[in-house]
Amino acid sequence: MTETNITEEEATPDARPVDPADAPAAHKPKGATVPKAIERVTELGEKTVGEVRCENPFIVTENVDVYYGDNHAIQNVTLEIGKSEVIALIGPSGCGKSTYLRCLNRMNDSIESARVTGKISLDGLDIYGSDLDPVALRARVGMVFQKPNPFPKSIYDNVAYGPRIHGLATDRAELDEIVHTSLDRAGLLKEVKDRMDEPGTGLSGGQQQRLCIARTIAVNPEVILMDEPCSALDPIATARIEDLIDELSRDYAIVIVTHSMQQAARVSKRVAYFHLGRLVEVDETDRIFTNPRHKLTEDYITGRIG
Amino acid sequence: MTVSRKNSREIVEAGLARRRRKESIFRATGMIATAVGVTFLAVFFATLIAQGSSAFRQTFIKLDVEMSESVLAPDGELDLAYADFDGLVRSALRDAFPEVSGRSERRELYRLVSIAAGFQLRDMVSDDPSLVGSEVTVWVPASSNVDMLVKGNIDPSIDESLRPISDAQVGWVESLQEAGRLEKRMNKALFTNGDSREPELAGIKGALMGSFYMLVVTVALAFPIGVAAAIYLEEFAPRSRWSDLIEVNINNLAAVPSIVFGLLGLAVFINWMALPRSAPLVGGLVLSLLTLPVIIIASRAAIQSVPPSIREAALGLGASKMQVVFHHVLPLALPGMLTGTIIGMSRALGESAPLLMIGMVAFIVDVPGGFTDPATALPVQVYLWADSPERAFAERTSAAIIVLLGFLLIMNLAAVIIRKRMERKW
Numbered sequence: 210m211t212e213t214n215i216t217e218e219e220a221t222p223d224a225r226p227v228d229p230a231d232a233p234a235a236h237k238p239k240g241a242t243v244p245k246a247i248e249r250v251t252e253l254g255e256k257t258v259g260e261v262r263c264e265n266p267f268i269v270t271e272n273v274d275v276y277y278g279d280n281h282a283i284q285n286v287t288l289e290i291g292k293s294e295v296i297a298l299i300g301p302s303g304c305g306k307s308t309y310l311r312c313l314n315r316m317n318d319s320i321e322s323a324r325v326t327g328k329i330s331l332d333g334l335d336i337y338g339s340d341l342d343p344v345a346l347r348a349r350v351g352m353v354f355q356k357p358n359p360f361p362k363s364i365y366d367n368v369a370y371g372p373r374i375h376g377l378a379t380d381r382a383e384l385d386e387i388v389h390t391s392l393d394r395a396g397l398l399k400e401v402k403d404r405m406d407e408p409g410t411g412l413s414g415g416q417q418q419r420l421c422i423a424r425t426i427a428v429n430p431e432v433i434l435m436d437e438p439c440s441a442l443d444p445i446a447t448a449r450i451e452d453l454i455d456e457l458s459r460d461y462a463i464v465i466v467t468h469s470m471q472q473a474a475r476v477s478k479r480v481a482y483f484h485l486g487r488l489v490e491v492d493e494t495d496r497i498f499t500n501p502r503h504k505l506t507e508d509y510i511t512g513r514i515g
Numbered sequence: 516m517t518v519s520r521k522n523s524r525e526i527v528e529a530g531l532a533r534r535r536r537k538e539s540i541f542r543a544t545g546m547i548a549t550a551v552g553v554t555f556l557a558v559f560f561a562t563l564i565a566q567g568s569s570a571f572r573q574t575f576i577k578l579d580v581e582m583s584e585s586v587l588a589p590d591g592e593l594d595l596a597y598a599d600f601d602g603l604v605r606s607a608l609r610d611a612f613p614e615v616s617g618r619s620e621r622r623e624l625y626r627l628v629s630i631a632a633g634f635q636l637r638d639m640v641s642d643d644p645s646l647v648g649s650e651v652t653v654w655v656p657a658s659s660n661v662d663m664l665v666k667g668n669i670d671p672s673i674d675e676s677l678r679p680i681s682d683a684q685v686g687w688v689e690s691l692q693e694a695g696r697l698e699k700r701m702n703k704a705l706f707t708n709g710d711s712r713e714p715e716l717a718g719i720k721g722a723l724m725g726s727f728y729m730l731v732v733t734v735a736l737a738f739p740i741g742v743a744a745a746i747y748l749e750e751f752a753p754r755s756r757w758s759d760l761i762e763v764n765i766n767n768l769a770a771v772p773s774i775v776f777g778l779l780g781l782a783v784f785i786n787w788m789a790l791p792r793s794a795p796l797v798g799g800l801v802l803s804l805l806t807l808p809v810i811i812i813a814s815r816a817a818i819q820s821v822p823p824s825i826r827e828a829a830l831g832l833g834a835s836k837m838q839v840v841f842h843h844v845l846p847l848a849l850p851g852m853l854t855g856t857i858i859g860m861s862r863a864l865g866e867s868a869p870l871l872m873i874g875m876v877a878f879i880v881d882v883p884g885g886f887t888d889p890a891t892a893l894p895v896q897v898y899l900w901a902d903s904p905e906r907a908f909a910e911r912t913s914a915a916i917i918v919l920l921g922f923l924l925i926m927n928l929a930a931v932i933i934r935k936r937m938e939r940k941w
Contacts, residue, residue, distance in 0.1 A: 319830060321754055344833050352831035358824035360843060370842075371832040421828070428832055 415446025567913025732799020777872030813855020
């Protein structure tokens, strides 16, 4: 860490990223920055800095624009997401990271005023192609939401719902198998195996979110989208979900939107920083948090904006 | 220039008294309003019960009837349709009051007993033909004037010409009472008979069955159509000027006076589609039009109250729009929809104006046995009885209202219970 622009107080010995919540702005000596060692991009321009391409791209988005009516929510975003990698989308509220996430499984379709242009492909398949059924797409691209949203049904039925509607199990035994495996992978089986018939809404917040993850992986998707999955959870439940993300990242590509930079640093391999509808910077997690190339990224991760 | 700390505290404290006063005034106003409402309701129920409860009991007279074969079957053959049962009643009365003589006096005596007495004897013989030739003791309904006298609704102390019952009749009633031959008993006729010109024979069964058939038609039509329309409008219809227009019009439709629906029913169902007049089928069709907007509005509100997160969860798993609606939205919205439907139904049950337009206001004695039989409905029966001149119909009107309110209460209670039950699941 020879090239550094962060202040003395923020420069922790290891490569641990700085979280604005840990280092409130008030503690920072104003204007007392060390002279810049590298030149940072300062403009919010058309071009994304860093590396938008990756080695083994699975999801490719090219020049994606999203409009909500007249509101240009996402502008010209190009990004590749690799197979079995965890990519975190960060940025201040309203920057378009959730909108981008919801493009990847066409959840924006349910918003009437939303319009998506550009090209998004999943493993070479154009997901906004006219012949593509969003139902089939969503079976391949699962989603976990901000607030745990189990169905008001039993735990078993929650997990079995996806396999049932897609006809993934031929008989009851197979369905049982899928439900048990999914709950096991979500780390919930031990806690709920004696009360599979109880309502999923009766679980604690963290358990509910793991139930939602189990429900998602029961459909056996290839990508899991997570929209701030831990924002409604306490730190212990958050830690469990993060462990789970680690575990799942071996088999699934995971795209996670988060407001916690610590979380982004802990779980992701790459980080994409969004600002006002533009993708400002994409890079390896370590690099973004230690040496961002864009001034806005730096401002955000050091807690000056956001 | 900001207000200093001390200064602002003073300002707040100075205003406190005014705020408290406003609050107590508001609270008192609310309490007065509630009290006025409760008082009106109490007065309403009290008068209703005071007037109507007596109709559930009816005066009966005990007669010793000689089922003489010579009267019933003068030529040796018993024909129930032509046998003179009224003659038996008359002779029983003559036997009870042997001192009465003269045609007009005797005619007055016969009027103590309802014409139902003859029918009652006929039914007894029809059930058990071996009674012919024996003497039986029966309680037969008294005429409505005697009933009114016994219940204190006719004052015997006023001038004879001003009351429908003569001094002689009053005397006979008193002597019957002394002999223990006059008694108030449960008025079964009120629940087992159709309408009648004779108050002591009139019952609400015809109106009840008419209302029942009508509500069956209404539920069968309005619930599925209303729910389907609500689902389509909420979940599938694109938001446009057209859907806004439809929404406004549905809300307007809910406010259209009910008699207008009656006119519509007359024009469309009876005149154009040539459906029978006075039929519960047509009544049900009109009432479904009337309740449809209520059900649509309630169902839409119920659908809107299903949290979007549930929809998203299902969509995110790859459920189709249809599956989202039928697996998740509908089960969660159903309690609200049912509540709306039951409230719509109780409105339909209490509706009389549109039924006047389609001929359900006719005087119909027979209890309807189907959807196309002529019928009236409970509220229309109330209207008809309230319009009748006989004194005894007044208490029957109140009794019919009590029954109608009882059904409304049960339906609204059902709505509450269904909502509570099903909410627990969620």
